[in-house]
Structure formats: structure tokens, C-alpha cells
Amino acid sequence: MKKILSITLFFFLALTNEVKAFEEKAFISAGFGFSYASIRTKYIEQRENGELEDETKTFALGVSTRFAYRKTTREYGIASDVGFGRMKDVTVKNSETTFVQGNGHYRVITINPYVKQNLPFTIGTHWSPYFGGGPAWSLQTLTISELTRGNSTIDNKKRISFQNIGASLAIGLEEVLEYKEMHPTYIELGYSFMANDQVSIIDASDANEAKLISSRKAKEFYGSFFFVRVGMVLF
């Protein structure tokens, strides 16, 4: 046991390197974001191999940005992700009795205020591990482009939007560099849990003005989102 501890300590110290990152600065960073969502609802069902499911999965790709203030090893900020993807065989309850099923485009925007803490060591020359988290709000908008079941009141000019509230946790690695002008990079893996707050149907036939057709409070929808953010400090 002692041997294992000694070897672990040796590797830990070998990897440890004290490098000072820039401090007490506000900054903006940007990069790419990828999210994999598993959405479960009481009324969204997916037909696959003839079996009914209550879960649909989607993959979205987009842009990730954050505005933050770094104190010393702690950072306070707001992160946002915008993603685009596709949903297959998604079924949405249109009213109390009717369902609409089809394939569609999906887009999501997430706003996530967060606190992030760097661990007191670096890996290699200048990679610092960190963890963080905070509340999150998101808006998922679905456009059913190919209707496979249900009435035709939902067409590709209508948008179904889900407003969600939840929380997210993330771990990551970032470069610790003395000046933000050196554009430190980061990679982050995270998990969000989102519960639906409101479902709305929007008429988007007039691009200048989106009209709200119906909106209601809903608690039937919840989802798990795994995300990866890769980016760098811009200024």
C-alpha cells in the first residue's frame, strides 16, 4: 500500500508545476461546443423497431462563448452555447388529444452563470485542471420539417420551443499563462440536467415577427445534456 502511495505521490509531484495564470482580469473567450442530449418526456415518444419509447437523442454542434472575471484561481462568469442539430421521429403533443410525429431541425441556446475553481497544481508544463458549475437556462426550438404522423397544423413554418431550467457541472483543463493576450486555451466536459418550464408553439411564417400561437407551463419534459467546450481566451 505504501509503495502504491509513494508511486502515486511521485507521479503527482512529477506532473505538478507551479505556473501563475493571469489574475484579476475580465475576459471573453470563444470556441466550439458540442452537446449530446437525451430527452425524456411523458408525451414524446419515438418509434424504433416497432417499439414505443419515451426518449429521443440528439447531437448538436455550435458556438460556445463566455464572459468571465478571473480573481486568482477562481473565476466567475456567464457561459453560453448555441447549437444546431437534428431530431428524428420526435413526437410532440399538440393539444390534449393529438400528437404530431416527424423529423426535424433542432437548435438550442443555453445561458449558464458559473463559478469555476482551478486545482492547486498543473499537469505538464501549464495545464491546470478545474471544476465548476452553476444554474442553467436553455431554450430548445424544434422545427418539424417532415411530418410522419398527426394533423398538419404543425408545419415547417411552426416552431415548438421548450424553455428549460436546470444546473450544470463541468470539469476541464486550461492553460495557465501569465497574460490573457497569450490566448490560453481550454477544453471542458460537462453535464447539465434540464427540466422543462414552458412549451410554446410559434408561428414563424413572418420572419420579422414571431407570433406566439400557444404557450403553457409544462413539467413533463426533462433531459440530460453532455457537452464538450473547446475554446480560447480572445481578449
Add this chain to the structure above:
Amino acid sequence: MSSFKSILLFLLGVVLLSSQLLAQMPAEKDVPETGPQFQTSPLPESNKRSPKYFYTYIERQHTFEEDLKNQAFMYGLAWLVYPLSQPKIIRNNGGFKQYKKNFGKIVFDNDEPFWNWFVHPISGSQLYLYYRADGYSRIDAFQMSFITSALFEFTVEVLTEPASVQDLYQTPVLGSILGVGIENLSLYLLNTGNPLSMTLGHMINPATLLPNFQGKLLLVPLTNFESSSSLGGYLSAQVEF
């Protein structure tokens, strides 16, 4: 799923490798003089245009009073421009009743991507460039844009719709990121000395035409009249007010 994993692994590899390579890259002064040297063939000085002005950004500290004046100017402009740009919507859905109803509310809007991811970032970038032209640093210009944009969302745009979470974040943040790109491109175009490029440079960054733009430098050739070989080789810049 396998393609998803491949993409993640590829990106992870690219980020780790690129940052390591960049960190290990020696600074210009550290490049050894021996060994293979790359030869470049610059244009002879006589073949280059000689622009009269050099465009850059000169940053300076601003007083609180200057910040307030700038905010007041942009806020006044917003009250002037917004009602003129949305006459139909204001006539049909706007007005004092709507203002009272929307005031203090904050929602996720359902606007089309064209508005949220194109129009708002473009307007945010011009706001950022206005502050940059007045000598604010990049992060200060962003912070000033953030305040202007928040004031607009909470007190002007409520004429037609409640303040939107997306607009509050995306207008200054995406706007500033886009603004940095426009800033660099416009400086490149303006410094070519080519009239067409200069026109384009001013078009994408109109703040460079404003009287408060502090980065327009008049180029003055200097010589000590002792070493004729250096004539035309020394350029000095002086700020033209």
C-alpha cells in the same frame, strides 16, 4: 456514435498539440542565425503605395464623466433610431401600454436566428467599434457595449417586446467577438492605401470616420539631412487632431 467519439478525440488532440507546439515555439529573437533561413522577397519600397495616413487603435484611460457622456449619447441615439426602424410594429403592438406591460420583464425570445445571431451581433459589433474608436481597450469597449445594450433592452426595446436573455448576452458578447474581426480586417484594408480597399474598410467600420476616432495618424517622413541613404527610410507618426 463512433463518429462522435472520433470528432471529440480529434479535437482534443488538435487543441493539446497546437497549444504545446505554440508554447514551445521559440520567440523571434531566439531563432538561431545559423541553419536554413527562409528567404522572402518583399516588394521594393518604390513599388508600394505610400498612404498618407496610418490607421490603428490608440487606447487611453477614460474618466467616469466621459463614460457617462458616451453612454448618454448612445442611449439618445437608440431612442431616435429604434422607433424609426420599427414603425409598423410600434404602430400595431407598441405604445405606452405595451411599454408598461413589458417593463421589468425578462424572457427567452422566440425570434428567428436571423435576428438573434445576425442582426444583434452586427449591431453589437458596431457599438463595440464605436467605443474602440474613442480609445477604449477591447475589454472596456465590451463592458461599455454591455451597459448600452442592457439599457436599450430594458428601457427602449420594451416599446415592442420584453427584454430578452439572448439579446442581453449575445449583442455585446458575440458583437465584440465579431467586432475584433471587423477591427482587424478594416485596419488591414485602410492601411493598404488603395482607395477601393479604404472605402470598404470605412464601410465595415464606419466608426473610423467619426471625429472621436483617435487612431488616424498622419505619416511624416523625417530625415536629419546628414545621411542621405536614410532619406525616406524613417517614418514617424504624429496624431492629427
